Amino acid sequence: xxxxxxxxxxxxxxxxxxxxxxxxxxxxxxxxxxxxxxxxxxxxxxxxxxxxxxxxxxxxxxxxxxxxxxxxxxxxxxxxxxxxxxxxxxxxxxxxxxxxxxxxxxxxxxxxxxxxxxxxxxxxxxxxxxxxxxxxxxxxxxxxxxxxxxxxxxxxxxxxxxxxxxxxxxxxxxxxxxxxxxxxxxxxxxxxxxxxxxxxxxxxxxxxxxxxxxxxxxxxxxxxxxxxxxxxxxxxxxxxxxxxxxxxxxxxxxxxxxxxxxxxxxxxxxxxxxxxxxxxxxxxxxxxxxxxxxxxxxxxxxxxxxxxxxx
Amino acid sequence: xxxxxxxxxxxxxxxxxxxxxxxxxxxxxxxxxxxxxxxxxxxxxxxxxxxxxxxxxxxxxxxxxxxxxxxxxxxxxxxxxxxxxxxxxxxxxxxxxxxxxxxxxxxxxxxxxxxxxxxxxxxxxxxxxxxxxxxxxxxxxxxxxxxxxxxxxxxxxxxxxxxxxxxxxxxxxxxxxxxxxxxxxxxxxxxxxxxxxxxxxxxxxxxxxxxxxxxxxxxxxxxxxxxxxxxxxxxxxxxxxxxxxxxxxxxxxxxxxxxxxxxxxxxxxxxxxxxxxxxxxxxxxxxxxxxxxxxxxxxxxxxxxxxxxxxx
Numbered sequence: 343x344x345x346x347x348x349x350x351x352x353x354x355x356x357x358x359x360x361x362x363x364x365x366x367x368x369x370x371x372x373x374x375x376x377x378x379x380x381x382x383x384x385x386x387x388x389x390x391x392x393x394x395x396x397x398x399x400x401x402x403x404x405x406x407x408x409x410x411x412x413x414x415x416x417x418x419x420x421x422x423x424x425x426x427x428x429x430x431x432x433x434x435x436x437x438x439x440x441x442x443x444x445x446x447x448x449x450x451x452x453x454x455x456x457x458x459x460x461x462x463x464x465x466x467x468x469x470x471x472x473x474x475x476x477x478x479x480x481x482x483x484x485x486x487x488x489x490x491x492x493x494x495x496x497x498x499x500x501x502x503x504x505x506x507x508x509x510x511x512x513x514x515x516x517x518x519x520x521x522x523x524x525x526x527x528x529x530x531x532x533x534x535x536x537x538x539x540x541x542x543x544x545x546x547x548x549x550x551x552x553x554x555x556x557x558x559x560x561x562x563x564x565x566x567x568x569x570x571x572x573x574x575x576x577x578x579x580x581x582x583x584x585x586x587x588x589x590x591x592x593x594x595x596x597x598x599x600x601x602x603x604x605x606x607x608x609x610x611x612x613x614x615x616x617x618x619x620x621x622x623x624x625x626x627x628x629x630x631x632x633x634x635x636x637x638x639x640x641x642x643x644x645x646x647x648x649x650x651x652x653x
Numbered sequence: 654x655x656x657x658x659x660x661x662x663x664x665x666x667x668x669x670x671x672x673x674x675x676x677x678x679x680x681x682x683x684x685x686x687x688x689x690x691x692x693x694x695x696x697x698x699x700x701x702x703x704x705x706x707x708x709x710x711x712x713x714x715x716x717x718x719x720x721x722x723x724x725x726x727x728x729x730x731x732x733x734x735x736x737x738x739x740x741x742x743x744x745x746x747x748x749x750x751x752x753x754x755x756x757x758x759x760x761x762x763x764x765x766x767x768x769x770x771x772x773x774x775x776x777x778x779x780x781x782x783x784x785x786x787x788x789x790x791x792x793x794x795x796x797x798x799x800x801x802x803x804x805x806x807x808x809x810x811x812x813x814x815x816x817x818x819x820x821x822x823x824x825x826x827x828x829x830x831x832x833x834x835x836x837x838x839x840x841x842x843x844x845x846x847x848x849x850x851x852x853x854x855x856x857x858x859x860x861x862x863x864x865x866x867x868x869x870x871x872x873x874x875x876x877x878x879x880x881x882x883x884x885x886x887x888x889x890x891x892x893x894x895x896x897x898x899x900x901x902x903x904x905x906x907x908x909x910x911x912x913x914x915x916x917x918x919x920x921x922x923x924x925x926x927x928x929x930x931x932x933x934x935x936x937x938x939x940x941x942x943x944x945x946x947x948x949x950x951x952x953x954x955x956x957x958x959x960x961x962x963x964x965x
Contacts, residue, residue, distance in 0.1 A: 477680075
């Protein structure tokens, strides 16, 4: 657009949308009708996307009398952290009134090991699939990718039986195994594509020098795969943190993750609902993925697009 | 043989000329052991558990699975249950609306973002951040916004617009649209990112050629660029589609199936019968139907991706 303004003399050749507007120098090419439509639409949609965040934050800082006044747009009279404090320490989940903090720590306890284990196993998978192909390895990989589209509900009950049989149903190791299993397709794809993009000469040279499977993996492949590790990390931390279904089924009542406790606080608490506490709890639960999202920026985009846009 | 290229160091093993079975297991043994978690996941979970579920969906299992075959009885009962029929109708309605709108809005926004605009990364950040949030958070925020007395409706009425109605969440006829608003809020940004990647992948030469031929921009997008983005489009449909079939958390958080059973979905039916109702056979039959639904979405995609290899 910007260069078309300087080329008005040769308009017919360039003309993307120059039919409108006067000829000659335009001091402000920014305000063409087309630009106005584009920016108006984008701003309109941005408001739709931002509105809930605004409402969440504003509500969480209000007092209940302010909320009952009934203006969801209004800013709080004063910044009030009461609701945040209550949400963290004393909000009721139907049975107990310890707030969200146990859920937060449960989520931490679930997310950290699940992330590490699932990424490590997927990295080994991807490495084996690219550099150590064996009979049937591609078939296993294809089924793995297809498997990621099977609704979780289909495998839920047999998995409950298996984990119960292994004695890990309703325990931390149980939920870690489950997250490792269901993170495997996308992560394996990610690492496979990444390792396939590395120069094969490196691998061959190490092979000639007599290095084995694990040595090449730890000393050559791992140090080179930092970028994809970061992408996998982002993907897994947000994914596991946001999980609800597996947490509610497999984690057991002692380890319920934050999402489950949040839902209990808001949807199964007795008495008059405290919307400020609810919203503070909701913000708190969304905080970890949000921080990761804003810090990681473009890497997050790469992460979410990784499965879709094949490398 | 798939493993020609990669084993310069396996000479000692191959020189002994082991039999087929030994070769199958011992060749590349470390890699196979290392890949055991993957092999086990594929065989036990994705194949085994799925087969188990289909198998036992033909039994009369109630509190515990048992080998009492009843043919298609569970399915007959399933489709004779009002709640299930409402669930699949909802899924069909919500799914088609959500799929069409997510793709349309995603594409539209991607096109707008592709006009060499300023603040592109700011707009992208704003549109994609909901995707980082869980469905639970999404559902609860919108539940509050749609609260009839203190949410958007109450606010508008207090501000003087007394006829303003936005009671979708408590209105059985409109509740699917409430779900839709929340679902789109969460997912459109992701679709936009995919589409934008697709648009950026289109060769600049195509645009020049279209400009020389005097084809209007919108026409180029619809007739030239869109068909060229077939890969991204199909992938988006598959990802969004299989996400829709799984729809569960959002419903639990936003409406919990209500008002009444007007926003029930199949995934919730499965969960409630398996873990709440003590009627495993029903849950298994319902989840098998979910699998069938995904297959219907997947088969055309698999055909395009793997059947038509000549096109790549």
